[in-house]
Amino acid sequence: MVKQERAQVTRDRLVEGAALAFYRLGYGMATTTAIVEEAGTTRGAMYFHFQSKEEIARAVIDKEHSLAMEAGLRIQALEKPAFETMVLLCIDLAKRLMTDPVVKAGIRLTTEITNFDPPLVAPYEEWLKTFAEIAQAAVREGDFRKDIDPVVFARFLIPAYTGIQLVSDTFTGREDLLPRIREMWTFVLPAVIPDDRIESARELLDRLIP
Amino acid sequence: MVKQERAQVTRDRLVEGAALAFYRLGYGMATTTAIVEEAGTTRGAMYFHFQSKEEIARAVIDKEHSLAMEAGLRIQALEKPAFETMVLLCIDLAKRLMTDPVVKAGIRLTTEITNFDPPLVAPYEEWLKTFAEIAQAAVREGDFRKDIDPVVFARFLIPAYTGIQLVSDTFTGREDLLPRIREMWTFVLPAVIPDDRIESARELLDRLIP
Numbered sequence: 345m346v347k348q349e350r351a352q353v354t355r356d357r358l359v360e361g362a363a364l365a366f367y368r369l370g371y372g373m374a375t376t377t378a379i380v381e382e383a384g385t386t387r388g389a390m391y392f393h394f395q396s397k398e399e400i401a402r403a404v405i406d407k408e409h410s411l412a413m414e415a416g417l418r419i420q421a422l423e424k425p426a427f428e429t430m431v432l433l434c435i436d437l438a439k440r441l442m443t444d445p446v447v448k449a450g451i452r453l454t455t456e457i458t459n460f461d462p463p464l465v466a467p468y469e470e471w472l473k474t475f476a477e478i479a480q481a482a483v484r485e486g487d488f489r490k491d492i493d494p495v496v497f498a499r500f501l502i503p504a505y506t507g508i509q510l511v512s513d514t515f516t517g518r519e520d521l522l523p524r525i526r527e528m529w530t531f532v533l534p535a536v537i538p539d540d541r542i543e544s545a546r547e548l549l550d551r552l553i554p
Numbered sequence: 555m556v557k558q559e560r561a562q563v564t565r566d567r568l569v570e571g572a573a574l575a576f577y578r579l580g581y582g583m584a585t586t587t588a589i590v591e592e593a594g595t596t597r598g599a600m601y602f603h604f605q606s607k608e609e610i611a612r613a614v615i616d617k618e619h620s621l622a623m624e625a626g627l628r629i630q631a632l633e634k635p636a637f638e639t640m641v642l643l644c645i646d647l648a649k650r651l652m653t654d655p656v657v658k659a660g661i662r663l664t665t666e667i668t669n670f671d672p673p674l675v676a677p678y679e680e681w682l683k684t685f686a687e688i689a690q691a692a693v694r695e696g697d698f699r700k701d702i703d704p705v706v707f708a709r710f711l712i713p714a715y716t717g718i719q720l721v722s723d724t725f726t727g728r729e730d731l732l733p734r735i736r737e738m739w740t741f742v743l744p745a746v747i748p749d750d751r752i753e754s755a756r757e758l759l760d761r762l763i764p
Binding site: 367496513 | 577579714717721
């Protein structure tokens with residue numbers, strides 16, 4: 345490997361090691377020693393890539409967020425109806441929240457407000473924008489009622505999802521996240537779906553989250 | 555003051571000082587020195603009352619939770635219809651989340667999962683039980699549809715509220731929490747309220763959160 349590639353491999357290992365340390369210990373309790381141990385590298389390597397614990401935490405969040413946005417684009421590229429796309433995005437994030445250390449840690453770092461001053465709003469803003477756009481498309485496609493304001497809808501759904509994954513994490517380490525997401529959508533459907541499409545929306549939901 | 559009363563005053567000041575330190579710095583970053591400084595007491599006084607930072611954090615959560623439960627009982631004692639009682643509980647907690655340092659810190663300590671191992675589920679469990687009982691009464695009173703499962707409803711609403719206050723905290727320090735709660739209920743109403751009562755439910759919501 346050339347020097348630059350080796351540096352990238354080390355940086356990736358540090359981000360993954362930091363994710364494991366942050367998830368296990370929390371941001372405040374995770375020492376740089378714990379991060380270096382999880383990554384299997386040296387302190388020197390860490391300080392070559394990152395100036396501080398805060399900088400490495402931001403790198404974990406950036407990595408998590410770029411993974412989420414890539415997955416989001418892949419799902420949007422399937423060109424399913426907008427309502428189905430929203431449910432698929434919720435499911436996809438849930439699955440990665442159950443399995444991917446960087447995603448698990450990134451979302452926790454984002455939701456633990458005191459980790460950053462000022463608090464990080466960028467990851468939420470991107471989700472809000474994405475969901476408002478797709479909800480707008482659902483209105484155009486007739487799957488959402490005409491009187492739904494896509495921005496208000498996103499401002500409700502993204503925080504609700506945030507809380508649901510957090511409480512699922514607290515109670516079961518997110519093992520019950522998928523049924524909780526189905527329940528969330530079940531409560532939301534009657535507010536957003538026109539009466540004549542609500543049965544097919546319920547069937548879709550049952551098919552996507554059996 | 556007799557000795558016992560003085561000790562209680564000191565303990566209360568420590569809990570409030572700890573709340574301020576935890577809210578400002580987060581659990582991981584809040585040192586016992588910061589707690590003692592916020593409380594205006596001595597390390598000796600702190601270690602007389604609490605064995606560890608974890609113990610004082612649990613005392614903050616206990617205090618916050620008993621304040622919330624007292625307020626809950628006061629609101630339930632008004633004997634309003636069950637649906638109105640649920641909205642009033644959401645508003646009351648929101649107002650205390652905006653103003654009371656112990657409530658602000660207690661909820662943050664509860665939602666920051668890595669603070670405690672295993673994570674704290676008791677505060678959620680009490681809210682879930684309370685809301686399931688009141689939702690059951692709303693079904694009896696005909697304000698909720700007969701096919702609503704009160705336990706499933708609570709399992710959706712409490713986490714959704716948790717996330718909404720968290721995102722409101724992140725974006726505005728909870729200044730926009732009340733309009734966000736009105737939006738939450740607006741999205742939930744069509745799923746839970748029978749068609750012939752939905753207009754009066756909307757009017758009630760507009761009256762309670764203008």
